Each structure stands twice: as C-alpha cells, then as structure tokens.
Amino acid sequence: MNKRSNWALPYFIFLILFVVLPLLLILIYALQDNSGHFTFANITKFFSDGDSLSTFALSIEVAIENTLLCILIGYPAAYILADKSLNRSAVTVVLFILPMWINALMRTLATAELFNMAGIPLGKGTLLFGMCYDYLPFMIYPIYNVLNKMDKSYAEAAQDLGATPGEVFRKVTLPLSMPGVMSGVMMVFMPTVSTFAISEFLTNNKIKLFGTIIQENINNSMWNYGAALALIMLVIIGITTFFQGGDTEEAANGGVI
Amino acid sequence: MGDNIIDIRHLSKSFDGKKVLDDINLYVRRGEFLTLLGPSGCGKTTLLRMIAGFMQPDEGVILLDGKDIAGTPPHLRPLNTVFQRYALFPHLDVYDNIAFGLKLRKTPEEEIDKRVRKVLKLVAMSDYEDRDVETLSGGQQQRIAIARAIVNQPKVLLLDEPLAALDLKMRKDMQIELKEMHRKLGITFIYVTHDQEEALTLSDTIAVINEGKIQQIGTPVDIYNEPVNPFVADFIGESNILKGRMIRDRRVAFIKHEFDCVDEGFGEDVRVDVVVRPEDIYFTTDPAKCQFKAKVNSCTFKGVHYEMFVDTDTGYELMIQDYDAYPVGSEIMLYIDPDDIQVMKKERFENEYEGKVVSDGRVEFLGAEFECSTDGFEPGNRVRVTVRFEKVDLLDHDDEADTTGHVEFILYMGDHYHLTIRTESGEKIWVDTNDIWDKNDFVGIRILPKDIHLSKVPSENE
Numbered sequence: 001m002n003k004r005s006n007w008a009l010p011y012f013i014f015l016i017l018f019v020v021l022p023l024l025l026i027l028i029y030a031l032q033d034n035s036g037h038f039t040f041a042n043i044t045k046f047f048s049d050g051d052s053l054s055t056f057a058l059s060i061e062v063a064i065e066n067t068l069l070c071i072l073i074g075y076p077a078a079y080i081l082a083d084k085s086l087n088r089s090a091v092t093v094v095l096f097i098l099p100m101w102i103n104a105l106m107r108t109l110a111t112a113e114l115f116n117m118a119g120i121p122l123g124k125g126t127l128l129f130g131m132c133y134d135y136l137p138f139m140i141y142p143i144y145n146v147l148n149k150m151d152k153s154y155a156e157a158a159q160d161l162g163a164t165p166g167e168v169f170r171k172v173t174l175p176l177s178m179p180g181v182m183s184g185v186m187m188v189f190m191p192t193v194s195t196f197a198i199s200e201f202l203t204n205n206k207i208k209l210f211g212t213i214i215q216e217n218i219n220n221s222m223w224n225y226g227a228a229l230a231l232i233m234l235v236i237i238g239i240t241t242f243f244q245g246g247d248t249e250e251a252a253n254g255g256v257i
Numbered sequence: 258m259g260d261n262i263i264d265i266r267h268l269s270k271s272f273d274g275k276k277v278l279d280d281i282n283l284y285v286r287r288g289e290f291l292t293l294l295g296p297s298g299c300g301k302t303t304l305l306r307m308i309a310g311f312m313q314p315d316e317g318v319i320l321l322d323g324k325d326i327a328g329t330p331p332h333l334r335p336l337n338t339v340f341q342r343y344a345l346f347p348h349l350d351v352y353d354n355i356a357f358g359l360k361l362r363k364t365p366e367e368e369i370d371k372r373v374r375k376v377l378k379l380v381a382m383s384d385y386e387d388r389d390v391e392t393l394s395g396g397q398q399q400r401i402a403i404a405r406a407i408v409n410q411p412k413v414l415l416l417d418e419p420l421a422a423l424d425l426k427m428r429k430d431m432q433i434e435l436k437e438m439h440r441k442l443g444i445t446f447i448y449v450t451h452d453q454e455e456a457l458t459l460s461d462t463i464a465v466i467n468e469g470k471i472q473q474i475g476t477p478v479d480i481y482n483e484p485v486n487p488f489v490a491d492f493i494g495e496s497n498i499l500k501g502r503m504i505r506d507r508r509v510a511f512i513k514h515e516f517d518c519v520d521e522g523f524g525e526d527v528r529v530d531v532v533v534r535p536e537d538i539y540f541t542t543d544p545a546k547c548q549f550k551a552k553v554n555s556c557t558f559k560g561v562h563y564e565m566f567v568d569t570d571t572g573y574e575l576m577i578q579d580y581d582a583y584p585v586g587s588e589i590m591l592y593i594d595p596d597d598i599q600v601m602k603k604e605r606f607e608n609e610y611e612g613k614v615v616s617d618g619r620v621e622f623l624g625a626e627f628e629c630s631t632d633g634f635e636p637g638n639r640v641r642v643t644v645r646f647e648k649v650d651l652l653d654h655d656d657e658a659d660t661t662g663h664v665e666f667i668l669y670m671g672d673h674y675h676l677t678i679r680t681e682s683g684e685k686i687w688v689d690t691n692d693i694w695d696k697n698d699f700v701g702i703r704i705l706p707k708d709i710h711l712s713k714v715p716s717e718n719e
Contacts, residue, residue: 151342151344153340153341153342153344154344154346156311156331156338156340156344157338157340157344157345157346157405158346158357159311159330159331159332160309160331160332160336160337160338160406161332161337161357161358161361161405161406161409162332162333162358162361162362162409163332163357163361164332167332167361171357171361172346175348176346176347176348
C-alpha cells in the first residue's frame with residue numbers, strides 16, 4: 001500500500017460508517033421481528049397490506065406525474081437558457097438555480113402558507129405544485145448542461161442536410177440531449193418517491209406517500225416494519241437505476257454539474 | 258448567369274463594428290473547384306457560412322443560378338457542407354448519418370439504400386454501414402462526412418477546412434481522393450483552407466483573402482507566378498520580396514542592381530515591389546552571365562533541394578533554392594531570368610492619416626497626440642499627416658511612447674522588415690525597421706516631431 005492511497009482512508013472510514021453500516025442495519029432490522037428473531041414477516045406483511053400497497057402505488061404515480069411535469073416545464077426552460085440568441089447572460093441561469101440555495105423545508109412551508117393565504121385548499125394539486133417547485137432545478141440543470149455543451153455544428157449539419165427547425169430539434173437536438181433528461185429524471189423521480197415532508201405540509205397529511213408511512217413506522221417505534229419498507233423502496237429504486245444503466249455513463253458525462 | 262453557378266456581389270459583413278468581409282465580389286463557375294485561401298481570421302469561413310445560409314450578409318447579394326438566396330434558409334438551399342470537425346451525428350450509425358438528408362426528403366427506402374451504398378463505395382467505406390461513428394478514425398469520419406453531403410447531390414459542395422484535423426500523410430492521401438471525387442461527381446466545390454499547398458494542389462481557381470478583402474483571384478499557376486501584392490507573394494510559397502524602382506518599361510532596379518524584366522506600364526522611375534522566387538535565382542560560373550555576386554551565409558538540406566541564404570555584394574539577404582549545395586562562405590555568381598522577376602505596384606509609399614491640430618505644436622492622429630511643428634496651421638485645423646515608414650520608432654515598452662499597438666504582419670524585404678502595426682485605435686501604421694519583432698508583439702510607437710509632416714487636407718469637393 002503506497003502512501004498516497006492512505007489519503008483515501010478517512011473517506012473509506014466515512015463510507016463504512018455512514019453508508020455501508022446503515023444499509024446493513026436496514027437489512028438486519030428488516031429481517032427481524034420485535035424480539036430479534038430472523039423472519040420474512042415484515043416483507044410479506046407489506047405485500048398483503050392493502051393500505052401500504054395503495055400508498056406505494058400512489059407514491060409511484062405522484063413521482064411519475066411530478067417527473068413528467070418537471071420535464072415538460074424544465075426542458076423548454078433549459079433550452080431557452082442554453083440558447084445564446086435567447087439568453088445572453090449567466091445571471092438568468094443562476095436565477096433558476098437560486099431556489100436551491102434555500103432549504104427545501106423552508107420553501108415548502110412558505111409555499112403552504114401562500115396557499116393558505118390565497119385560500120386554495122390543500123390536496124393533490126398543491127402537492128404536485130410543491131414537488132415540481134422543489135425539484136425543477138434538478139431537472140433544468142442537467143438538461144441545460146448538456147444543451148449548453150452541445151456542439152452547435154450538429155444542429156447546423158442537420159439544417160444543412162435539409163431539416164426544418166422542427167426536424168432539427170426532433171431528430172438531433174432532442175436525442176442528443178437525452179443523457180441530460182435521464183440524469184434529470186433520476187434526480188427528480190427517486191427523491192419524490194421517498195419524500196414525506198412535502199406531502200405532510202402541502203396536503204396537511206391528507207395524502208400519504210410511501211416516505212410518510214416509513215417515517216410514521218419509525219416514529220412509532222416500529223423499526224422493523226419501517227426498515228422493511230425502506231428496503232423495498234431501495235430495491236425498487238435500484239431496479240429503475242438498473243434499467244437506465246445503459247445511459248448512466250453518458251448521463252455522468254453530460255449530466256449533473 | 259449561365260456559366261456561373263454562384264455570383265457574389267458587393268458582400269460585406271461586420272461583427273461588433275469590425276469589418277470581417279469588405280465588398281467581396283466573386284463568381285464560381287459550374288463544376289469548378291474554387292478555394293478560398295487565407296490566414297485564420299481573414300473572413301473565409303464567414304464567407305462560406307453565408308453561402309451555406311448560416312449567416313446573413315449586411316450588404317450585397319449571393320446569387321445561386323441567378324437567383325438571390327438571401328431569404329432562403331439553409332435547409333432549402335441546394336448546397337451541402339462538410340464541416341471542419343465533421344459534425345457526424347453521434348446518436349446515429351454510419352448508414353443513418355448518410356441517409357439523414359435523403360430520409361428528410363422522403364426518398365423511397367430502396368432508393369436511399371442504393372444511393373447510400375453508392376457513396377460509401379465512392380469514399381471507400383463499404384462494409385462500414387452499421388458502425389458507430391464514434392468508433393471511426395479521423396480520416397474515416399472525414400469520408401463519412403463527405404459521403405453524407407454528396408449523397409444529396411447538391412449543386413455546390415462547401416468544404417470548411419475538411420482536412421485540417423488529419424495528420425500530414427492522411428491529408429496528402431485525402432487531397433488526391435478529393436480531387437478524384439470532384440472529377441467523378443462534376444459537382445462545384447467551394448473549399449476553405451489556410452494551407453497554401455493544399456490550395457495549389459486541389460484548386461482550379463484560388464481566391465486569396467486577407468483582412469476581409471479578396472487580394473487576388475486566379476489559377477494556382479497565376480497566383481504563384483504573378484502575385485499582385487507582397488501579401489500574396491509571402492503567403493503562397495517562399496519568396497524574396499524587395500523594394501524596387503521601375504526605371505522604364507522592361508527595366509527594373511532592386512538590391513542596387515539593374516535587371517531586365519518583362520513588366521510594362523508602370524511608368525518611368527516609379528517605386529515598386531519586386532518578388533523573386535528562391536528557385537528562380539540561378540548560379541553561374543560564366544562571368545558574362547553574372548548579374549551580381551554574393552556570399553553564401555547558410556546552407557540547409559531540405560530533401561529535394563538545398564536552401565541557402567546569401568548576402569549580396571550590395572548588402573541584401575536573399576533566399577535561394579538549388580539542387581546543388583555551395584559551401585558556406587564561398588563567393589558565388591548569380592543571375593535572374595527576366596521572366597522570373599515579378600514587379601508589383603506599390604500599395605503605399607508612406608503612412609498617411611487625417612489629423613487635427615490640437616494646440617500650437619501638437620497634433621492629434623492615430624487616437625493619440627504627437628508633438629510636431631504646426632507652422633501655418635491654427636488649432637482646430639484638420640490636416641493631412643504623413644510619416645515615412647522608416648521614421649517610426651518601435652519600443653518594447655510604453656513609457657516615452659506616443660501610442661501603442663501590436664505587430665500584425667511581418668514582411669522581410671531583403672535588408673529590413675516591413676511591419677504592419679495595429680494601433681490601439683484600431684488603425685494601422687506601417688514601419689520599416691532592422692529590429693526583429695514577432696507577430697503579436699506589444700510595441701510602443703514613437704515618432705519624432707521632425708518626422709511628422711503636415712499638409713492641407715485636400716478640399717471636400719475633390
């Protein structure tokens with residue numbers, strides 16, 4: 001072991017303590033009952049519990065809706081920001097990222113207050129609004145990055161070969177910006193599945209998401225079932241990442257920051 | 258119309274107030290291989306991009322087959338471009354890259370297949386259809402880029418320094434192939450390059466561009482043998498550029514000797530510039546043939562020939578290329594054939610500016626104030642200021658300097674350097690000096706009061 005690799009030691013210890021160990025703890029707790037005996041009961045309980053299953057389905061639904069909404073709003077925004085003829089200043093880019101500087105919880109609370117003030121009833125609409133507001137920068141930024149770095153001669157070449165501006169976008173710009181969209185999706189979809197604060201504040205706990213029931217279980221000292229739910233969520237997120245596996249390399253190249 | 262597929266008239270373009278193209282007039286004959294040649298930043302790529310439609314001219318028109326194409330967007334122009342860095346679509350394979358244009362035009366599948374295979378064969382890339390473009394080498398990507406353009410059978414193929422990214426050997430091979438493709442296809446090629454050798458090898462016609470202006474249009478042979486100004490002579494091939502004086506028709510003096518030449522019509526006793534190519538100065542052992550003597554200063558083997566620098570008996574340095582080597586220090590006898598002396602009209606004799614008398618003894622020009630005698634002028638008068646090239650002092654610092662600038666262009670004239678300096682005010686000043694400067698050097702400019710000459714501005718209605 002040479003000297004330089006010793007420098008990695010603190011990070012290695014950090015990784016063990018704060019990533020590997022907690023994951024192992026989740027796994028151990030998920031596979032134990034209250035008295036510490038090995039069991040699959042927690043897992044099977046989830047699949048037979050109608051409430052949990054429907055909450056889970058709702059979470060996925062909300063996450064998909066939120067992700068689509070973010071793409072729908074975020075892609076045009078990123079496109080405009082990256083277009084030198086439409087946006088000449090880096091300030092506008094910073095303005096779009098600016099909300100990220102403020103804690104998400106504070107923003108969510110403030111959003112809830114605004115809805116209350118305007119007399120808008122809290123519900124799924126406000127939930128989606130809040131989620132989209134919170135996660136939009138995570139969609140805009142990777143797409144903006146890819147579009148901004150994209151060699152403009154691709155678009156020119158397409159135009160030169162006879163493509164109308166619409167065809168240039170559909171056949172060249174959009175496919176070439178997919179790595180950015182993919183990393184945006186990963187950064188929006190996964191956290192929204194497990195979020196609980198936003199649904200708590202913006203629906204007054206009327207709508208429960210998967211993150212909420214994990215939190216409730218843990219809060220009520222039902223550690224084992226909570227851990228099992230967390231494990232199930234991790235596995236599902238893992239699977240979605242795996243499906244996007246082919247793109248992760250490109251996403252890393254073109255993507256996040 | 259008729260023979261000319263492209264006609265460019267009075268084309269101008271400015272970026273941020275700086276003229277990139279200045280009144281370009283150029284026509285391209287059907288089926289011709291035309292090269293736009295010039296140093297980087299001369300405006301040649303801008304011109305090509307305007308033909309392609311990616312930029313709009315400020316003034317002037319571009320006619321394609323006699324029709325103004327100003328309002329036609331790039332995707333409707335029957336032209337195709339080979340981009341400098343190829344711009345092959347990374348998300349498509351070789352086949353789909355080439356078929357891109359045909360698919361947009363809703364060409365039947367069979368027809369696409371036939372034409373793609375045909376061009377792949379033409380660029381010697383058959384069997385590569387399914388390859389990912391990013392796995393191809395630079396030369397192969399180049400071929401695909403050319404195939405993608407010519408498969409659409411454009412009226413004109415535009416090529417923007419297509420070989421610049423290739424290594425020397427590859428570039429030479431591709432030059433030959435391009436020439437061959439041009440012959441086979443019969444399409445008009447407009448080719449942009451800064452490589453003079455490439456231009457001479459490939460072109461039917463060369464347009465030499467510098468600082469947004471066309472310097473000379475002609476066949477490679479014309480341009481090489483009869484450059485119209487020192488810039489063209491210096492840019493194309495090696496040359497000895499010298500100050501000269503036309504004594505009368507067919508008789509010119511330079512390097513303090515007189516020579517017979519073939520040029521006429523300059524007038525008598527007129528200052529001119531003279532170009533002699535290094536391979537056109539001959540050695541002789543016959544004293545009767547000898548026109549001047551020189552001493553060999555250095556001798557370098559260059560593969561096919563030797564390159565020698567010699568000092569003439571009158572104190573000028575000349576470059577000579579010959580198959581025979583002469584030892585350093587030896588005295589040699591030289592002569593030049595009248596045919597090989599190219600006489601050029603002098604473009605300028607001294608620096609000339611319009612200035613203003615600021616106060617008694619001070620005049621403003623080149624964006625700065627200079628001291629000089631203002632006898633006969635009142636403060637506020639507009640004056641014509643002249644300064645001889647050799648009277649401008651260049652300093653390597655800006656204390657004591659009247660103004661500053663950067664060296665833009667250097668021409669060796671046998672016994673001195675003729676520099677073009679771009680001043681801070683964006684104007685030019687020409688300087689004759691014996692000191693060695695490099696391109697882009699920062700210089701302080703100083704002119705002594707006695708060397709600044711004022712005269713009346715020619716009246717307005719002239």
